[in-house]
Amino acid sequence: MVPPLVLDIDGTLTDAQGRLDPRVFEVLPSWDAPVVLATGKAFPYPVSLCHYLGLPQTVIAENGGVVLVDGEVTFAGNREAAQAVADEFVSRGGTLGWDAADTVNRWRETEIAVSLDADEALLRDVASAFDLEVIDTGFAYHVKSHGVEKGVGLEHVCETMDYDPADFVAVGDSENDASTFRVVGQSYAVANADDVAKEAADEVLEQSYMDGTLSVLESLQKS
Known part of the structure; x- marks a missing residue:
């Protein structure tokens, strides 16, 4: 077995x-x-x-x-909050790092993924302000709800x-x-x-x- x-x-x-x-x-x-x-x-x-x-x-x-x-x-998780982090991150000069089609996030329902080329410190700072966390999967930074x-x-x-x-x-x-x-x-x-x-x-x-x-x-x- x-x-x-x-x-x-x-x-x-x-x-x-x-x-x-x-x-x-x-x-x-x-x-x-x-x-x-x-x-x-x-x-x-x-x-x-x-x-x-x-x-x-x-x-x-x-x-x-x-x-x-x-x-x-x-x-599980708050997709709207993750999108708000992404929007604020971009408004503060960050970039998600994907092309216009954004197939990385197009079908995501609970989080947002950001390219590893992005400004990690800024992204984490913005996520913290929204009480979300960022994890590095080696493919992307993922903005998601705690837990x-x-x-x-x-x-x-x-x-x-x-x-x-x-x-x-x-x-x-x-x-x-x-x-x-x-x-x-x-x-x-x-x-x-x-x-x-x-x-x-x-x-x-x-x-x-x-x-x-x-x-x-x-x-x-x-x-």
């Missing part, structure tokens, strides 16, 4: 260039336990990935802001699926995975993970990106 999984996407199921590693199509569709995709990306991204992998659509998106489990979507976390999203998933979070094995690479690592039974940070994720993980892997994730999955299949 293999355990259920909760997996980050970017930096965990991808390569160093951010491309989805094709090996996910070899291992995840045949995983004989639930697989939860937990990401900082907007809601449509993990839903689409589940669709193309042929997995049940059980996802935690926007760093815990949107959860889909058993066909029901729940939301909205992937780990909380997983607890909600488990309530619906009749699992305990401690049943799960997690793999991730970023600050936004630390809350997941704190609630699961076993957690792994890939070698390319940031310091926060490495500190929170039970084990730091020797390999990076999908190579590291695959090493965990192969080990679980053999145990």
Whole structure:
């Protein structure tokens, strides 16, 4: 019996260039336990990935802001407040850093993402004034409500699926995975993970990106 999984996407199921590693199509569709995709990306991204992998659509998106489990979507966080932060940030000379289409934020429902090229100090100052927080996922700065976390999203998933979070094995690479690592039974940070994720993980892997994730999955299949 293999355990259920909760997996980050970017930096965990991808390569160093951010491309989805094709090996996910070899291992995840045949995983004989639930697989939860937990990401900082907007809601449509993990839903689409589940669709193309042929997995049940059980996802935690926007760093815990949107959860889909058993066909029901729940939301946490204040999108209007996050937009107000973005507007004030821009009015004070900041830039979100995306093109006119802004596909990064177009479908976000609970937070706003800002390019890592942006003025971090100014963004954090503005967010603090609105009682919101900023986390650095390695892809973007995410402006979100306090208490909205992937780990909380997983607890909600488990309530619906009749699992305990401690049943799960997690793999991730970023600050936004630390809350997941704190609630699961076993957690792994890939070698390319940031310091926060490495500190929170039970084990730091020797390999990076999908190579590291695959090493965990192969080990679980053999145990």
